Structure formats: structure tokens, C-alpha cells
Amino acid sequence: MVTYLTADEIDALLASPDRRTWIGRRDHALLVLAVQTGLRVSELTRLCRSDVVLSAGAHVRCHGKGRKERCTPLGRHTVAILTAWMNEQPGQPSDPLFPTRQGRPLSTDAVEDLVDKYAAIAKASCPSLRGKNVTPHTLRHTSAMALLHSRVDVATIALWLGHERVQTTNIYIHGDLTIKEQALARLAPPNTKPGRYRPPDPLLAFLESL
Numbered sequence: 733m734v735t736y737l738t739a740d741e742i743d744a745l746l747a748s749p750d751r752r753t754w755i756g757r758r759d760h761a762l763l764v765l766a767v768q769t770g771l772r773v774s775e776l777t778r779l780c781r782s783d784v785v786l787s788a789g790a791h792v793r794c795h796g797k798g799r800k801e802r803c804t805p806l807g808r809h810t811v812a813i814l815t816a817w818m819n820e821q822p823g824q825p826s827d828p829l830f831p832t833r834q835g836r837p838l839s840t841d842a843v844e845d846l847v848d849k850y851a852a853i854a855k856a857s858c859p860s861l862r863g864k865n866v867t868p869h870t871l872r873h874t875s876a877m878a879l880l881h882s883r884v885d886v887a888t889i890a891l892w893l894g895h896e897r898v899q900t901t902n903i904y905i906h907g908d909l910t911i912k913e914q915a916l917a918r919l920a921p922p923n924t925k926p927g928r929y930r931p932p933d934p935l936l937a938f939l940e941s942l
Contacts, residue, residue: 735864736873742767744858745866748850754820755833759846761817762830762838765792766868769804770875770893773840773868781818782825786811794894802894843868 737745746763750756766776775794783793790806806814821831828837844867851866864870872893879889 734873734877735866735870736877737767737864737866737870738860741854741858741861741864742874744854744861745850747857748853757817757820758830759850761813762843763847763850763871764810764813765806766871767874768807768810770872771804772872772894773843776830776868777828777838777840777843779829780825781823781827781829784814784818784829786815786818800894802891804892840868847871 746760746767749760749763751760762776765771766773769792771779771792771794779792779794784806785791785793786806790811791803792806793801793803795801818829823831823835827835830838832838832842847866847868847870851861851864855861876889876893879892880886884892
């Protein structure tokens with residue numbers, strides 16, 4: 733089974749950071765980017781300001797496994813959030829996109845901690861989250877499932893996530909009950925009617941002879 737967030741759970745998670753604070757605005761921007769792009773936590777922490785293009789054809793570049801570079805397009809909402817964040821946090825192109833207070837890149841442990849913190853806050857307003865262990869990889873699964881539910885083909889999702897093999901992406905098909913329910917709804921029901929079991933006469937005769 734693949735753990736991912738529903739639309740309501742995403743909204744609850746993204747509403748959790750206190751955007752009245754610098755850290756809250758940074759963490760909100762990071763979560764929005766993670767949910768939309770499905771980047772690995774190691775890819776998020778290595779992002780520099782120069783890796784983000786917010787003009788026409790907005791996208792983010794990252795170096796994934798095997799040092800392979802890929803580009804992921806950004807939606808309008810993500811562009812708006814990142815634009816506000818980068819305007820507030822000016823710096824050099826080589827500076828980390830999501831820095832610590834000291835200007836250093838966030839560690840993977842720090843990202844895991846902040847996701848855990850905001851998931852705990854979100855559980856108060858979204859009960860369905862209480863049975864889920866939300867991690868940065870959950871946000872990656874969430875991005876993949878959103879694409880799958882939008883009927884994006886598996887090969888494209890594999891490219892989006894940076895999977896070397898499409899077979900790796902197939903876990904989302906196997907783990908998604910919604911798609912299976914939709915498939916069931918398309919099936920014609922069998923042309924049979926429910927009925928009571930009627931034993932044959934020889935069986936009735938045998939039972940009466942006992």
C-alpha cells in the first residue's frame with residue numbers, strides 16, 4: 733500500500749505553518765513545492781535559487797539519483813508562493829532556496845522534522861490524517877497520485893519523478909483503490925439473480941434417511 737494525502741489532507745497540511753513568521757513562510761513554500769513537484773527530500777535540500785525559473789515556462793531544475801538532471805514544471809499557485817518567498821529572501825544565485833537562519837541549506841533531517849511537526853498540527857483539524865505517518869516521501873507519493881488521478885500515463889509520471897524504470901512507478905497503480913473502483917464501475921454486472929440454494933432430490937432423500 734502507498735500512503736498519500738487526499739485533497740483535504742493537503743489543504744490541512746499546507747495551512748499548518750504560521751505564515752506570520754519567517755520560518756512559517758519558508759516551510760509553507762517548501763511544502764507547496766514538495767507536494768506539487770514530488771521532489772525527493774535530498775533534491776529539495778540541494779535546491780539553489782538559480783534552480784528555479786519563475787518566468788514563462790516556469791520550472792525547477794534538480795539533480796536526482798545518478799546525478800541526472802531533470803526539470804519539473806511549476807503550476808501558477810506554486811509560482812506565486814515561490815515568487816513571494818524569493819522576493820522576501822533575496823540572495824545570490826548559488827544560495828540555498830530554503831536556508832536556515834544562518835543561511836545554510838536545510839538538512840534532510842530538518843525537513844523530515846518540519847513535515848512531522850506540521851502533520852501533527854494538521855491532524856487536529858483533519859481527523860483522517862491521524863492514521864497516517866506523514867513523511868517527505870509521503871508528499872512525493874501524493875504528487876504521483878495526483879498525476880495518476882488526473883489520468884496522466886505512467887511513463888510520464890516516471891519521467892516526472894525521475895524513476896529510471898517505469899516498473900518502479902507501477903506501485904502507484906497497484907496502491908490506488910480509487911482506480912480499481914473506477915474500473916469496477918465500468919464492468920457490466922453478471923446477468924444473474926441472487927437466489928436460495930435448493931438441494932437436489934437425492935441429497936434430500938439421503939438426509940431424510942439419516
